[in-house]
Amino acid sequence: MILALSMLSSCEKMDPVDREPKKVVLTKKVAEIIQADRQFAFELFQEVHALAEEDNLMISPLSVSYALGMTLNGAVGPTRDAFHQVLHFEGMTDQEVNESYQDLMSQLVALDKNVKFSIANSIWYRLGFEVLEAFIATNREYFDAAVEELDFSDPEAVDIINGWIEEKTNGKIKDMLDDIPEYAVMYLVNAIYFNATWKYQFEPEETFEDDFILEGGGTQRCDFMQVEGGFNFTSHDLFTAVELPYGDSAFSMVVLLPNSGKSLSELVEELNAEHWNSWFSNSYMANVQIQLPKFKYGFKSLLKRPLIDLGLGIAFTDTADFSKITTREPIYISRVIHQTFIDVQEEGTEAAAATIVEMRNLSASPGEPALFRVDRPFLYVIKENSTGTLLFMGKVGKPEYEE
Numbered sequence: 001m002i003l004a005l006s007m008l009s010s011c012e013k014m015d016p017v018d019r020e021p022k023k024v025v026l027t028k029k030v031a032e033i034i035q036a037d038r039q040f041a042f043e044l045f046q047e048v049h050a051l052a053e054e055d056n057l058m059i060s061p062l063s064v065s066y067a068l069g070m071t072l073n074g075a076v077g078p079t080r081d082a083f084h085q086v087l088h089f090e091g092m093t094d095q096e097v098n099e100s101y102q103d104l105m106s107q108l109v110a111l112d113k114n115v116k117f118s119i120a121n122s123i124w125y126r127l128g129f130e131v132l133e134a135f136i137a138t139n140r141e142y143f144d145a146a147v148e149e150l151d152f153s154d155p156e157a158v159d160i161i162n163g164w165i166e167e168k169t170n171g172k173i174k175d176m177l178d179d180i181p182e183y184a185v186m187y188l189v190n191a192i193y194f195n196a197t198w199k200y201q202f203e204p205e206e207t208f209e210d211d212f213i214l215e216g217g218g219t220q221r222c223d224f225m226q227v228e229g230g231f232n233f234t235s236h237d238l239f240t241a242v243e244l245p246y247g248d249s250a251f252s253m254v255v256l257l258p259n260s261g262k263s264l265s266e267l268v269e270e271l272n273a274e275h276w277n278s279w280f281s282n283s284y285m286a287n288v289q290i291q292l293p294k295f296k297y298g299f300k301s302l303l304k305r306p307l308i309d310l311g312l313g314i315a316f317t318d319t320a321d322f323s324k325i326t327t328r329e330p331i332y333i334s335r336v337i338h339q340t341f342i343d344v345q346e347e348g349t350e351a352a353a354a355t356i357v358e359m360r361n362l363s364a365s366p367g368e369p370a371l372f373r374v375d376r377p378f379l380y381v382i383k384e385n386s387t388g389t390l391l392f393m394g395k396v397g398k399p400e401y402e403e
Helices: 028-051 061-072 077-086 094-108 133-143 157-168 264-269 273-279 304-316
Strands: 056-059 115-126 146-150 184-197 208-213 219-235 239-246 251-258 284-293 295-302 331-344 348-361 371-373 378-384 390-396
Touching: 028 056, 028 061, 028 094, 028 264, 028 273, 028 304, 028 390, 056 295, 056 331, 056 348, 061 077, 061 094, 061 115, 061 133, 061 184, 061 331, 061 348, 061 390, 077 304, 094 115, 094 133, 115 133, 115 157, 133 146, 146 157, 157 184, 157 348, 184 331, 184 390, 239 284, 251 264, 264 378, 304 331, 331 390, 348 390
Parallel strands: 115 146, 284 371
Antiparallel strands: 056 390, 115 184, 184 348, 208 219, 219 239, 219 284, 239 251, 251 378, 295 331, 331 348, 378 390
């Protein structure tokens, strides 16, 4: 399924002929899982946005989806049904889901030689905890997951898991796991790293300082990058948007700016897969002068409440059935930790994300769970263009940048 927004961008500063970007080869089931992930992405972002108190936030729907996809391989009965409902996998078998994840992952990471993009998965389980071999084998085969038995009582265990995450995110996600509670028996981890230069770069000497209008009133000084050329442009009664391609145009960032008189919250409320497709059906190439603030920040959130609100509540209770992970004792999800990082500057974008699904047993109490001037709070989405796969989604309410 090709997202309507995905078009080739050209620029007056560039040669008139651009290479055709490489595209993901879609099977019917891969197309279905991409559409499912897109629905889940918007729903999760709305839930996180509603709960977050930070000015700036970002999630990686793809990272969360892969971590939950590995966990799904251990779910049975109503617990499995809840995963399929929340992730919109209704009508797909677990085998089809696994094969689609595998196919998509292998293609995405090799799509654009000018973009550094990696997806890594791992499973860590407590020393002596009995894990069914079929669960391990499935996640090794389809998610290329590294699987390690680890002494969770060792003070260095936290550092070992955090070290793996830091390595797979090129040092951008650090100290993600705070501690390992006594009741924890398994961690299922996904890590994503993205580093790409703009296809049409902003010239540093053109960057200027000016006011950014804050959502609650007032202003903040920040550095605005600027570039002029031919970009995909979208005009809607709720927002205007431009698409900035990376590398060979296989990936791009879409910046959505609410129109004057419209709030960012109004735009977030309207985010869903149907609107996303229709909004950009009339996008067109236009000569645009883009003025975009530089920004760099990290975001960390516990996703238990958002996932419960989306319908995954059973997986966080002692009625959960993960008997395809272990038959030794009942286990359920105690925490889902999500951490992201983004750096947007004149040369390009560096972004990273990691998701940890913490599994626990029942032996202890649970822990606490035209002139496109972007001078006011805005949303951004980083996507793969041939399929519309959403890699990162974020809000910037207060742009800050420290070298």
